[in-house]
Amino acid sequence: MTVLRLAVVVLVAVMLQTTLLPGLRPFGYTPDALVLVVLAIALLRGAEAGMVCGFAAGLALELSAQTGALGIWALVLTLVGFVFGDRAEHGAPITPQLLVVYGVAATIAAHVAYALIQYVLDVRPPVGAILGRDVLPATAFAVVLVIPIHLLVRLLLGLPWRGGLRSEAFVEGGPGGVVA
Amino acid sequence: MRRRLILAGLVVASIALLSAYFREPVGGSLHRVQAGALEVTGPLQAATDRAVTPFRDLGTWSTGVWDARRDRARLEAQLADARATQAESAALRFRNDQLSRQLGVSRQSYAQGYASVAASVVARNNDLYYQQVTIDRGRADGLRRNDPVVNGDGLVGRIANVAAHAAVVQLLTDATFAVSARIVPSGDPAATTRARDASGLVTPSYGLDEQSFQMLFVNKTRPAAPGSAIVTSGWTSKSDPEQESLYPPDIPIGTVESQSIPNNEAAQRIQVTPAVDFGSIGDVSVLTGGRPRVAGDGTTTAQGARP
Numbered sequence: 001m002t003v004l005r006l007a008v009v010v011l012v013a014v015m016l017q018t019t020l021l022p023g024l025r026p027f028g029y030t031p032d033a034l035v036l037v038v039l040a041i042a043l044l045r046g047a048e049a050g051m052v053c054g055f056a057a058g059l060a061l062e063l064s065a066q067t068g069a070l071g072i073w074a075l076v077l078t079l080v081g082f083v084f085g086d087r088a089e090h091g092a093p094i095t096p097q098l099l100v101v102y103g104v105a106a107t108i109a110a111h112v113a114y115a116l117i118q119y120v121l122d123v124r125p126p127v128g129a130i131l132g133r134d135v136l137p138a139t140a141f142a143v144v145l146v147i148p149i150h151l152l153v154r155l156l157l158g159l160p161w162r163g164g165l166r167s168e169a170f171v172e173g174g175p176g177g178v179v180a
Numbered sequence: 181m182r183r184r185l186i187l188a189g190l191v192v193a194s195i196a197l198l199s200a201y202f203r204e205p206v207g208g209s210l211h212r213v214q215a216g217a218l219e220v221t222g223p224l225q226a227a228t229d230r231a232v233t234p235f236r237d238l239g240t241w242s243t244g245v246w247d248a249r250r251d252r253a254r255l256e257a258q259l260a261d262a263r264a265t266q267a268e269s270a271a272l273r274f275r276n277d278q279l280s281r282q283l284g285v286s287r288q289s290y291a292q293g294y295a296s297v298a299a300s301v302v303a304r305n306n307d308l309y310y311q312q313v314t315i316d317r318g319r320a321d322g323l324r325r326n327d328p329v330v331n332g333d334g335l336v337g338r339i340a341n342v343a344a345h346a347a348v349v350q351l352l353t354d355a356t357f358a359v360s361a362r363i364v365p366s367g368d369p370a371a372t373t374r375a376r377d378a379s380g381l382v383t384p385s386y387g388l389d390e391q392s393f394q395m396l397f398v399n400k401t402r403p404a405a406p407g408s409a410i411v412t413s414g415w416t417s418k419s420d421p422e423q424e425s426l427y428p429p430d431i432p433i434g435t436v437e438s439q440s441i442p443n444n445e446a447a448q449r450i451q452v453t454p455a456v457d458f459g460s461i462g463d464v465s466v467l468t469g470g471r472p473r474v475a476g477d478g479t480t481t482a483q484g485a486r487p
Contacts, residue, residue: 015228018221018314022304023229023236025459030306047183055190059197063217064225065305066312066341066348070210071197078190082183118309121202125308125355125386134308 002157006041009156010053013037014060029137032107034061036146038077039106040153042085043094050081069121076113080106096147103146104139111135215341218314222346225303226316237271279463290330290412290428294467297321301461302346311354311384312337313461318345326426327468334432334455335359335412336464347466352393352433353458358383360425361395361433362413363450365403378402379413382433382452393434393452400441400448408436410452428467 013034022030034057042050054077062070084106088094094102115130201210299315306312317323319342327339329349337357340350350357362379380398398404414429437451 015224016232018303018305019225019228020232020236022306023232025306028459048186051187051190055194058194063214064221065303065310066214066218066314067305067307067310069198069201070214071194071199071201074197075191075194078187078194082187086183117198123309123355129308129386 010057018065031141032138035110036149038081040150042081043088046089047082047085050085051078054078054081072117076110103142107138107142218343218346229302241267290430295469297466311351313349318343318347320344322468327466328427331464353384360413364409378404395450398448404439406436410434
């Protein structure tokens with residue numbers, strides 16, 4: 001049941017990322033909700049779920065949006081899922097303020113990593129364009145969207161509301177106390 | 181331990197995918213898998229796109245009237261119904277306008293001899309690295325790789341990948357896109373002498389504005405006044421058909437915004453204002469099939485026939 005819910009969350013996120021969000025383009029930029037969805041899954045369900053969902057979401061994005069080479073977003077989102085899932089399992093606190101910090105950190109790390117891989121692959125836009133058109137807009141949207149997306153993912157995964165923003169399993173289980 | 185094994189497996193899988201993708205030719209197995217995925221995701225995206233269209237229209241409308249709405253907070257509750265109706269009708273007017281202009285595409289001179297296949301955009305990817313959209317027409321509708329894609333304003337891009345019922349359009353704004361073009365001083369392609377027109381290569385230029393273009397390799401003795409129209413040149417070649425342009429001549433690309441001649445260079449650099457608003461592409465026409473046309477040297481070639 002949990003796996004099915006995770007699959008639905010990832011699928012819906014990828015579809016919205018490739019249809020609704022590029023169409024809306026608030027202020028002329030497309031929000032990157034997928035990183036925040038993977039972050040939410042990692043924080044709520046731990047490193048295993050985070051990295052597997054990150055890999056699946058990245059690959060699905062690359063297949064559905066046909067964004068050139070396969071494997072780049074899959075790699076980047078796998079790492080995002082692992083790093084933040086691991087932190088959550090080791091008892092990292094999750095407050096609204098820290099959630100915003102995590103969202104910003106995950107978004108910046110993901111987009112900078114993506115730019116670096118593109119650089120290695122000889123796709124080299126100027127640093128100003130990377131910052132002005134990619135990293136900074138995505139980061140600004142992350143500040144606004146990370147909490148709503150976290151709450152929405154939590155709702156879709158059917159997690160109880162005890163334990164504040166954290167998954168109850170981590171509150172009670174500590175390191176290794178993964179999926180309830 | 182188990183987590184680390186999973187992590188290692190996923191990282192290795194990602195890198196293996198990436199490496200294999202770059203090593204294989206365009207028609208390789210991973211490219212075919214990617215094109216095949218379009219068969220599954222294309223209809224799914226089309227359905228999602230239809231489902232989210234009201235939200236997107238509402239969002240587009242909301243952004244446009246944000247400033248005006250600031251002073252109307254007191255009346256917002258009373259006007260909610262009227263605004264919803266207004267949003268819907270504005271979206272319908274916009275779509276009606278787009279479709280009307282689409283109908284005009286098939287009457288354009290550059291479209292003569294081509295079959296014009298109307299298509300709707302069902303997914304967009306407009307990040308810094310890849311500028312492309314997915315449309316709801318594919319091989320079953322006669323589309324082929326490299327077919328030109330236009331709308332009522334001008335050249336939109338080319339078919340980059342095609343599945344049975346969906347296709348990916350690489351937009352003119354994509355960093356790897358380039359199209360040979362000429363400047364038409366009078367603004368009317370039919371009224372000018374082709375040999376005296378300035379010609380060059382239009383490519384997107386990286387910058388904060390994603391709709392910024394430049395025209396390179398333009399002989400500095402040729403006229404390039406601001407406001408002059410820029411259209412596809414549609415090169416033909418008797419000696420090497422592979423060098424022919426993929427696009428028919430005279431598709432509008434944009435207008436000359438400004439020009440400069442860098443020191444010690446024989447060519448002008450021209451900033452181009454695009455004819456197409458790439459931020460709001462909804463409906464496009466794919467020119468497919470090609471037509472025989474006469475090259476400058478009198479030979480006949482089948483334009484659009486090659487992949």
